[in-house]
Amino acid sequence: MYKTSSYIMLVDDEKDFVEMLGLRLKENGENVIAAYNGKECLDTLEKKQIDVIILDVKMPGMDGIETLQKIKAQHPLIEVILLTGHGTIQSAVEGMKLGAFDFLLKPADFQELTKKLNKARERKKEQMERIQKAEAAMLLRQSKL
Amino acid sequence: MAEHINLLLVDDENDFRQILAKRLTRRGMYVREADRGEKALQMMEEQPVDIVILDIKMPGLDGIECLQRIKANHDMTEVIMLTGHADVHGGVTGIKSGAFDYLTKPVELEHLIRKIKQAHHKIQRILAEKEEAAFKERIQQQMVVAERLVALGTMASGVAHEINNPLAVIQDSAGWLHQILEKPEMQNMPRIDDFKKGLNRINTAVKRAGKITQQLLQAVKTQTTEMVDPSTFVEVSLKKLTDEAITLVEPEASLKNIGITLESCEPHPIAWTDPLQLLQVLLNLLSNAIQATDAGGRVTMILAASLEEAKIIVKDTGCGISKENISRIFEPFFTTKEADQGTGMGLYVSWGIITGLGGLISVESEIDKGTTFTITLPVKK
Ligand SMILES: Nc1ncnc2c1ncn2[C@@H]1O[C@H](COP(=O)(O)OP(=O)(O)OP(=O)(O)O)[C@@H](O)[C@H]1O
Ligand SMILES: [Mg+2]
Numbered sequence: 001m002y003k004t005s006s007y008i009m010l011v012d013d014e015k016d017f018v019e020m021l022g023l024r025l026k027e028n029g030e031n032v033i034a035a036y037n038g039k040e041c042l043d044t045l046e047k048k049q050i051d052v053i054i055l056d057v058k059m060p061g062m063d064g065i066e067t068l069q070k071i072k073a074q075h076p077l078i079e080v081i082l083l084t085g086h087g088t089i090q091s092a093v094e095g096m097k098l099g100a101f102d103f104l105l106k107p108a109d110f111q112e113l114t115k116k117l118n119k120a121r122e123r124k125k126e127q128m129e130r131i132q133k134a135e136a137a138m139l140l141r142q143s144k145l
Numbered sequence: 146m147a148e149h150i151n152l153l154l155v156d157d158e159n160d161f162r163q164i165l166a167k168r169l170t171r172r173g174m175y176v177r178e179a180d181r182g183e184k185a186l187q188m189m190e191e192q193p194v195d196i197v198i199l200d201i202k203m204p205g206l207d208g209i210e211c212l213q214r215i216k217a218n219h220d221m222t223e224v225i226m227l228t229g230h231a232d233v234h235g236g237v238t239g240i241k242s243g244a245f246d247y248l249t250k251p252v253e254l255e256h257l258i259r260k261i262k263q264a265h266h267k268i269q270r271i272l273a274e275k276e277e278a279a280f281k282e283r284i285q286q287q288m289v290v291a292e293r294l295v296a297l298g299t300m301a302s303g304v305a306h307e308i309n310n311p312l313a314v315i316q317d318s319a320g321w322l323h324q325i326l327e328k329p330e331m332q333n334m335p336r337i338d339d340f341k342k343g344l345n346r347i348n349t350a351v352k353r354a355g356k357i358t359q360q361l362l363q364a365v366k367t368q369t370t371e372m373v374d375p376s377t378f379v380e381v382s383l384k385k386l387t388d389e390a391i392t393l394v395e396p397e398a399s400l401k402n403i404g405i406t407l408e409s410c411e412p413h414p415i416a417w418t419d420p421l422q423l424l425q426v427l428l429n430l431l432s433n434a435i436q437a438t439d440a441g442g443r444v445t446m447i448l449a450a451s452l453e454e455a456k457i458i459v460k461d462t463g464c465g466i467s468k469e470n471i472s473r474i475f476e477p478f479f480t481t482k483e484a485d486q487g488t489g490m491g492l493y494v495s496w497g498i499i500t501g502l503g504g505l506i507s508v509e510s511e512i513d514k515g516t517t518f519t520i521t522l523p524v525k526k
Binding site for chain 2: 014106
């Protein structure tokens with residue numbers, strides 16, 4: 001399955017939530033990695049190739065928005081889907097402006113989450129392909145010179 | 146004279162009374178006559194008057210006694226006493242008993258008319274004061290309600306926030322088990338259908354709870370004015386928006402054979418507001434109206450506008466709301482409906498939205514007659 005080659009990271013301080021959502025995604029054949037705060041998320045990104053991050057906005061310490069900013073600064077190709085409560089929808093809008101791929105209101109519908117996840121992964125893949133093509137073209141030009 | 150003053154002329158001297166009545170009528174007043182105090186009181190029961198012109202010296206019930214009874218039963222009526230030539234004493238007693246003033250006979254017409262007008266002014270002033278007091282009282286009440294709702298909202302949204310996370314966990318746990326049950330190797334599990342049934346129940350219950358927390362948080366969000374996002378404000382044709390709302394609830398209404406009509410002033414009012422949020426309020430009010438109205442009833446929407454504000458009125462011929470309930474209907478979770486019929490969030494959410502949009506929402510109702518909700522919105526910001 002092509003899915004197995006991609007990695008998803010779940011970031012939320014609520015351990016039970018991360019675990020259950022992780023189990024559901026794994027049941028669907030996804031590779032899931034968990035992180036329980038913003039710092040752990042960023043640390044893991046240094047070590048592992050991640051395609052899509054599902055990121056809770058409301059976390060103690062470094063919140064979702066700050067984490068998102070750092071992710072986008074260091075790994076611009078990784079797609080981020082934000083999870084927000086209704087009271088924090090304002091931060092979802094802010095997150096979209098900062099380059100989040102999409103957002104979901106908690107408790108999120110699993111079907112919807114899967115849909116957005118697939119779209120995010122799709123875009124990441126397209127971006128990667130485009131970059132590879134551009135690199136190939138550059139190499140070609142260089143070799144011609 | 147432009148304003149019609151209702152007079153009652155009470156005097157046992159027929160000639161004097163009839164001539165005076167004729168003259169006052171010629172000056173544009175509505176005049177009725179009585180020749181005795183008892184008769185005057187009876188006539189006032191049948192039809193109220195503004196001002197009574199009352200002779201002090203009459204057979205039977207005399208003027209002073211008559212005056213006292215008028216004042217006891219009709220506190221908005223003013224009385225001008227007519228006294229005999231040298232009867233200063235009678236006039237003073239009259240004023241002490243609440244007469245507006247007294248005149249001595251023979252009466253000079255212009256003098257009397259001046260007194261009548263003064264008395265009429267006094268009545269109008271008192272009416273205006275009463276109206277103002279009632280208005281202040283209404284505003285006061287609205288503020289008390291608003292304060293209570295804000296406090297309730299703050300608490301409720303705190304709870305909603307905290308409940309959202311465990312809800313998500315419950316939902317995903319049930320969902321995960323469901324996913325497992327769908328696997329081919331699980332199809333022969335004993336009582337698999339019972340498991341699925343249980344999980345489905347958990348899922349519907351969680352969805353319902355999630356919807357409530359969602360509405361609560363949204364209501365609290367919209368009513369805190371700093372969160373109002375004026376970038377979503379546009380010029381909204383209230384006629385178009387109302388038409389849309391009616392179309393959306395038409396199926397529900399026609400099931401109960403309830404007709405919905407729209408009356409709009411010309412030109413159609415325009416409001417400067419957030420159309421989606423306003424639509425949600427209209428839908429809430431309409432579905433409440435339909436639910437409260439028996440088959441064959443009627444729901445009327447009225448649009449009106451002045452220079453500063455636009456009004457949207459939703460009126461039904463339904464069951465009405467009792468005195469005890471009417472002060473609570475805007476509270477979150479207040480409902481008189483069965484658990485699966487209503488959660489009591491509709492009006493709370495609507496109140497939050499309208500407040501957030503800088504408007505007002507108010508209600509009037511009479512049991513078994515019907516209910517009227519009025520939304521007032523600023524025309525331009
Ligand atoms: N038009 C109306 N006529 C009579 N009663 C009404 C009307 N509108 C509201 N009410 C009363 O006010 C209560 C609260 O209304 P509200 O819309 O907030 O909640 P609900 O309709 O009970 O539930 P929900 O809207 O959440 O489904 C209702 O249960 C009903 O008793
Ligand atoms: Mg309702």
